[in-house]
Amino acid sequence: MKWLFRVVLTLAALVGMAVLALLFVPADPVVRLAAERIQQQTGRMLSVEGSVRATLWPRLGVRAEGIALSNADWAGAEPMMTARALEIGLDPMALIRGALAIETLEVEGAVLDLVRRGDGVGNWALPGQGSTGRVTTGETPSRDIRVARAALTDARIAFRDLGSGQDWLLEAVDLAASLPGLDGPLGLTGSALMNGVAFSVEGRVDGPVALAEGALTPVRLALRSGGSEVVLEGRADLDPVSFEGRLRVASDDRLALLRAVGGTPPDLPKGLGRDRLAALSEVTLAPEGSLHLRGLDLTLDGNALSGGLDLVPGEERPRVTATLQADALDLTALSREGQGGESALVTETGWGRETIDVSALFAVDGDLTFTSGPVTLGDATLDAVALSATLDRGRAVASFRPILAYGGEITGEWVVNGRGGLSTRAVLDLTGLQMQPFLTEFADFDRLVGEANLSVNLLGVGDTAQALMDSLDGELAFRVGRGEILGLDLAGMIRTLDLNYRGEGQKTVFDGISGSFAVTDGVMRGEDLAFDAPLLAATGAGEVDLAAQNLDYRLMATLRRNAESAGVTVPVLFQGPWSDLSIRPDLEWLARRELEARAREEAAKIEARVRAEAEEAARRAEQAARERLAAELEVDVESLGSREAIEAAIRDRVGTQLLDALRSR
Incomplete structure (x- = not known):
């Protein structure tokens, strides 16, 4: 900051005069003169409340106590800077040559109150300067100056950004600097406490005046705290703040350095930086505030990734665009195996009941393109991953393009929406999947072998x-x-009618299985399961309770002696929890079917008997009616053996009676 150079140069220029003057004249006139010169150079009032005395040994200089530098008009009445003491020591031989060589510049107990307005102007900016203190008019200071050692001890630095609402506080600040010349490099080392976190800093500026005047200047900065280190090396400008160069980050304490700036170190699992995190990248901080990483090499424990990243500030949240690649990843810690059998999603007693935190979905918006070779997830392994993801106002959409896993591939989209609570939708096509490893990982069921x-x-x-x-x-x-199907010889069980039969190899070989399910409230229900095996066919119906991790399904298996035979049908029940599934013939159904068959047989016998009795009664009634009719018609009963004979007999009888009636008339 240019005001600091002006204050130091003005004080140093007056030191030589002050040393001699203080030996012969009172201190007050000298102090007033120094204050006037500083006000002329900076526009700020310098006051000295304590004593001012010259020193001749061990070095030529002056020591003043109770220093205060006034604040900007808009920042309040409190001083911008106060200090218990200020001591300046000069090289007398350099003074004789006309140069200003400061051997020591020590400030004890300084308190700096730095404030930046919403328009970016800081209270450290002097008239004619921008927010960073760049001089736009005025004289260029002399380059004939050097500072062998400058020190800031036991200082306190507060920073408030009225625009963003950020507050920073540095305490126990100890800094040491050296400046062989204004055109030479400025070296800096120090330590401080920030939010209770101790850290150290090392820095180098190749031309501090050039940096203050707005030139792109080579710089190096290293921050260290605990097991974390951040190193920046490149070229920087202050107005506006910009940088281009190299970034190196290393941490074995989960980036505990973030606590210093009020952040929370991420709770990283093993494989994602829990034990070791390192990053190396070309970095550019553009004047408009966007950050760009190129040639990024990222190490997370034993996993290595590469790619690039762009971060652009936004009104509500920043936007991140990233491309990452990995040869292979070990993410066992994210699986149940890596978490002792339990996770936020799955526990030993069922699905997890811990609230899923989706606040991270609202931290940024962005786009991600990611590719990887094999990804290990405990017992499961993804052979290769290619996906793209977008994140917009808490809604993430991942598109699989594809993921190769379990011998097949997965395509489609997975949506996780944190707006108004968590919801998720999966629209996926899985082709060529090997079912045994797939179901083992996701359903704890390892008996089904086949491609699906x-x-x-x-x-x-x-x-x-x-x-x-x-x-x-x-x-x-x-x-x-x-x-x-491992653990069950279904055909052998049906053939021998032995519930304990397992058979050689304890398995059922099949040609195909197909089915569909409608899912409602966590329960899958299906009626069209089809199972086809040599000399064995089956259909199935039932439900799979995904929420309770329970199965209740009946397989109607038909065993044939040969391709032409009708076969014998036996129901097989699949019941119980996924982790302890029971597979057995449905004896209840068999008994019920036997009872139903016997009931049908008895009903048929009764129906036949009743029908026979009814037919006999009808025959007898018909015979009696025929006899009565024969007597009335005065014919032989045997002649009325058919409907036609009866009708003919009636016609003959009626005709005879008509003839008799006519004759009588």
Whole structure:
């Protein structure tokens, strides 16, 4: 800051005069003269409340106590800077040569109150300067000056940004600097406490006056705290603040340095920087405030990624655009295996009931393109990953393009929406998946071996994994090619009618399985399961309770002796929790079917008997009616053996009676 140079140069220029003057004249006139010169150079009032005395040994200089420098008019009446003491020591031989060589410049107990207005102007800016103190008019200071050692001890520096509302406070500040010349490099070392976090700093500026005047100047800055280190090396400008160069970050304490600036170190799992984090990149901080990383090499524990990143400030939140690649990733810590069998999503007693924090979805907006080789997730492994993701106002959409996993590939979209509570939708197509590792990882079921195609369209709403599963709605369909069901010889069990039969290899080989399900409130229900195996066919119906991780399904299996035989049908029940599934013949259904068959047989017998009795009664009634009719018609009963004979007999009888009536007339 240019005002600091002006204050130091003015004081130093007066030191030589002050040393001699203080030996012969009172201190007050000398102090007033120094204050006047500083006011002329900076526009600020310098006051000295304590004593002022010259020193001849061990160095030529002056010491003043109770120093105060006034504030900008708009920043309040309190001084911008106060100090318990200020001591300046000069090189007398340099003074004789006409040069100003400061051997020591020590400020004890300084308190700086720095404020920046909403328009970017700081209270350290002097008339004719911008927010950083760049001089736009005025004389250029002499370059014939050097500072062998400058020190700031036990200082306190407060910074308030009225525009953003940020407040920073540095305490116990100890700084040491050296300046061989205004055109030479400024070296800086120091330490401080910020938000209770101790850190150290090392810096170098190749031309501090050039930097203050707005030139792009080579700089190097290193911050260290605990196990974290941040190093910047390149070229910088102060008005506006900009930088281009190299960034190096290393941490083995999960970036605890973030606490110094009021941040919270991320709770990183193993594989994502828990034990070691390192980054190396070309970095550009543009004048408009955007940050750009190129050639980024990122190490997270044993995982290495590369790529680039752009961060652009926004009105509500910054926007990040990133491209990342990895040869391979080990993310076992994110799986159940890596978390002792439990996680926020899955626990040993079911789905997780811990609230899922989605606040990170609102931290930034952005776009991500990510590719990787094999990704290890405990027992599961993704062979390759290619995805793109967008994040907009708390809504993330990941598009799989594709993900190669379990011998197949996954395409589609997965949406996670944090607006108004958590909701998620998956619209996915999974083709060529090997079901045994897939179901082992996601359903703790390892008995189904085969290659499958699945289509999924599911929506869940809730703030916990359990709530999400309870609310699932949508549909699911699958087709499994030739494979095996381990632990069950279904054909052998049906053939021998032995419930304990397992058979050699304890498995059922099948040619295909297909089915579809409608999902409502976390329960999948389906009626069209089809199972096809050599000499064995089956259909199935039932439900899979995803929320309760429970299965209740009946498989109607038909065993045939050969391709032409009708076969024997036996129901098999799949019941119980996923982790302890029971597979057994449905004896209850068999008994019920036997009872129903016997009931049908008895009903048929009764129906036949009743029908026979009714037919006999009808025959007898018909015979009696025929006899009565034969007597009335005065014919033989045997002649009335048919309907036609009866009608003919009636006609004959009527005709005879008509003839008799005519004759009698």
